[in-house]
Amino acid sequence: MADMIEIKHLNKYFGDLHVLKDVSLTVREGEKLVVIGPSGSGKSTLIRCVNWLEEPTSGEVIINGTPLTRKNHIQLTRTYTSMVFQQFNLYPNMTVLGNLTLAPIKLQKKSREEARKTAMENLERVGLAQKADEYPQNLSGGQQQRVAIARALCTKQPIMLLDEPTSALDPEMVQEVLNVMVELAQENITMVCVTHEMGFARQVADEVVFMDDGQILEKGTPDHFFEHPENPRCREFLSKILR
Amino acid sequence: MNGLFSARRWSVTLADSAALWQGFFFTLQVSLAGLAVALVVGTIFGTFSTTRSRILRGIARVYVEIYQNTPVVVQVFFMYTAGPQVIKAITGAQTITRIAPFVLGVVGVGLYHAAYVAEVIRTGIEAIPRGQMEAAQSQGFSRVQAYRYIILPQTLRIILPPLANQALNLVKNTSVLALIAGGDLMYQADVIVSQTGYLQGYILCCVMYFIICFPLAMLVSWLERRAKEPGGRAGGARGEKDAGGAGAAPGTTKGEVA
Numbered sequence: 001m002a003d004m005i006e007i008k009h010l011n012k013y014f015g016d017l018h019v020l021k022d023v024s025l026t027v028r029e030g031e032k033l034v035v036i037g038p039s040g041s042g043k044s045t046l047i048r049c050v051n052w053l054e055e056p057t058s059g060e061v062i063i064n065g066t067p068l069t070r071k072n073h074i075q076l077t078r079t080y081t082s083m084v085f086q087q088f089n090l091y092p093n094m095t096v097l098g099n100l101t102l103a104p105i106k107l108q109k110k111s112r113e114e115a116r117k118t119a120m121e122n123l124e125r126v127g128l129a130q131k132a133d134e135y136p137q138n139l140s141g142g143q144q145q146r147v148a149i150a151r152a153l154c155t156k157q158p159i160m161l162l163d164e165p166t167s168a169l170d171p172e173m174v175q176e177v178l179n180v181m182v183e184l185a186q187e188n189i190t191m192v193c194v195t196h197e198m199g200f201a202r203q204v205a206d207e208v209v210f211m212d213d214g215q216i217l218e219k220g221t222p223d224h225f226f227e228h229p230e231n232p233r234c235r236e237f238l239s240k241i242l243r
Numbered sequence: 244m245n246g247l248f249s250a251r252r253w254s255v256t257l258a259d260s261a262a263l264w265q266g267f268f269f270t271l272q273v274s275l276a277g278l279a280v281a282l283v284v285g286t287i288f289g290t291f292s293t294t295r296s297r298i299l300r301g302i303a304r305v306y307v308e309i310y311q312n313t314p315v316v317v318q319v320f321f322m323y324t325a326g327p328q329v330i331k332a333i334t335g336a337q338t339i340t341r342i343a344p345f346v347l348g349v350v351g352v353g354l355y356h357a358a359y360v361a362e363v364i365r366t367g368i369e370a371i372p373r374g375q376m377e378a379a380q381s382q383g384f385s386r387v388q389a390y391r392y393i394i395l396p397q398t399l400r401i402i403l404p405p406l407a408n409q410a411l412n413l414v415k416n417t418s419v420l421a422l423i424a425g426g427d428l429m430y431q432a433d434v435i436v437s438q439t440g441y442l443q444g445y446i447l448c449c450v451m452y453f454i455i456c457f458p459l460a461m462l463v464s465w466l467e468r469r470a471k472e473p474g475g476r477a478g479g480a481r482g483e484k485d486a487g488g489a490g491a492a493p494g495t496t497k498g499e500v501a
Contacts, residue, residue: 051381078383089378093397103382106392155382 010059037211082152142173256443266431280353285360310358319351344425367402
């Protein structure tokens with residue numbers, strides 16, 4: 001399979017803070033990659049570099065063969081990547097349906113009916129068709145995040161970036177969102193997910209990456225990763241989190 | 244004090260009220276045109292101060308600080324005196340042309356209030372959480388599109404009350420024109436009072452300002468109430484379901500001359 005995302009020698013500084021240290025990584029088309037690691041390890045920054053929410057200080061991010069630049073990032077993002085955020089970031093002044101149809105109508109020039117139809121299909125998939133006319137603030141956190149996932153699906157990009165999608169949720173709502181994500185993982189979509197949900201990683205990941213201190217310290221299949229991790233810091237992290 | 248209730252004085256003043264009404268409509272026109280200037284210029288500078296460009300932010304900052312920290316009276320006097328010279332220098336005209344009071348009023352008050360409008364717009368935009376811009380950009384919206392479709396519609400609701408408040412102060416501040424024989428409401432009242440020696444002219448003048456400003460004050464408090472409600476779109480049946488604007492309505496950040 002072709003390489004969908006290629007990250008080469010990526011460095012990112014926030015002022016003097018060296019957040020990403022010469023990170024290289026490849027994600028194949030359709031691959032489900034899970035990124036784990038302690039907070040502050042640079043995982044979020046890494047995936048935010050993939051859609052240019054953070055501009056790399058040096059190094060390259062190549063999306064389906066095209067290097068991401070200051071000039072082309074809007075076009076590449078529009079074509080290739082969607083994102084789900086920790087804080088959902090739904091548009092509060094629009095209904096659920098409005099959230100789902102805005103980009104398809106304004107950016108992809110879909111007709112209102114077509115955008116609506118796609119939106120309803122995706123709401124159906126996340127089990128929230130009955131909430132189409134609600135405003136986000138009237139939904140629970142879990143529901144909002146499912147809407148956010150549906151919104152990401154509506155623009156039909158081949159890559160979905162998920163930045164700790166369950167971290168801001170109350171515990172009882174985590175599962176409903178994970179279920180949607182697991183279902184999503186059945187598809188040919190390329191997923192890069194930063195998460196602390198080890199069960200999810202085990203279940204859907206083709207590969208798991210462990211990051212600490214701005215570097216990738218371990219990379220492998222979930223089996224290798226959870227059963228025989230080699231890096232001591234990774235082992236330590238797993239023993240803490242899996243108990 | 245008896246003079247205030249003198250029927251004769253009132254009737255003399257009322258006989259002159261045509262001039263007052265003339266001033267009233269002049270003031271109204273200056274206010275409307277000045278408000279347009281304030282909104283356009285203010286929106287430009289307000290948006291400047293939220294961009295990532297240090298230069299644009301700097302320009303906006305300088306503009307706002309200069310206009311907010313000098314009296315509008317001085318600004319208008321300055322334009323009144325220096326303006327013609329500048330025009331002469333630019334156009335290369337032989338003679339000095341005076342700037343019409345209407346133009347002075349519109350530009351003077353407009354630019355002054357633009358500084359306040361800019362601050363209202365800036366705080367309004369900054370009240371929208373950063374995640375909104377990120378979500379928009381992650382979908383492929385450019386920054387300009389994100390402002391247009393996502394940020395500004397949310398901003399609007401928060402900034403309407405302070406904007407209406409600016410409109411109210413702007414109306415009152417047009418009275419600066421009286422100092423340069425501007426033909427506005429205050430000027431006409433002053434003419435009548437100095438001719439007759441009766442203060443009734445000022446009272447009528449106040450009543451006329453009140454006629455413009457009181458409805459604006461009502462509008463401000465209505466908009467404020469509406470911004471606090473969880474409802475969203477103006478008058479929408481579903482309004483109460485819409486999300487509230489983030490944070491409290493931004494006021495003006497500095498005490499202002501009114």
